[in-house]
Amino acid sequence: QRTQHLHDRLEHLSPLQKLTQASLRCDRLKEEYQRMIDYQIERKRSMLKPMIQNYRNSMHFILQRKEEQIRTLQTKAQMSDPALSEKKGWAQVIKEGHPVDLDEITVDDHFVLQNTKRKVQVKALSIESLQK
Secondary structure, X not given: OHHHHHHHHHHHXXXXXXXXXXXXXXXXXXXXXXXXXXXHHHHHHHHHHHHHHHHHHHHHHHHHHHHHHHHHHHHHHHHHOHHHXXXXXXXXXXXXXXXXXXXXXXXXXXXXXXXXXXXXXXXOOOOOOOOO
């Protein structure tokens, strides 16, 4: 019995037994790490769909805002285009290269009447006030 005990003890302390135990520990650690990796992958995968949806929603919202800004800028550009806002009979009075009020023109002044389509050189022959 004592020899059996010594035999069991020597077998327990043998390098082969130690290698077997170390190999088992490595296998358990490998399985544990694999479970952790699988869990993290699944967790990240489950987070991916909401992230993609959130990204799409954000991009859709941003694109809508940008389209609205473009429409606003187009409207402003159209409103500030003299050719579109010009009324029939409208012309700018230009004297010596600068826009002036019609009230500043005197008899015999040379000036230019100009709209977006034409430019006319003019001489004031007479001036009549329409105010009474």
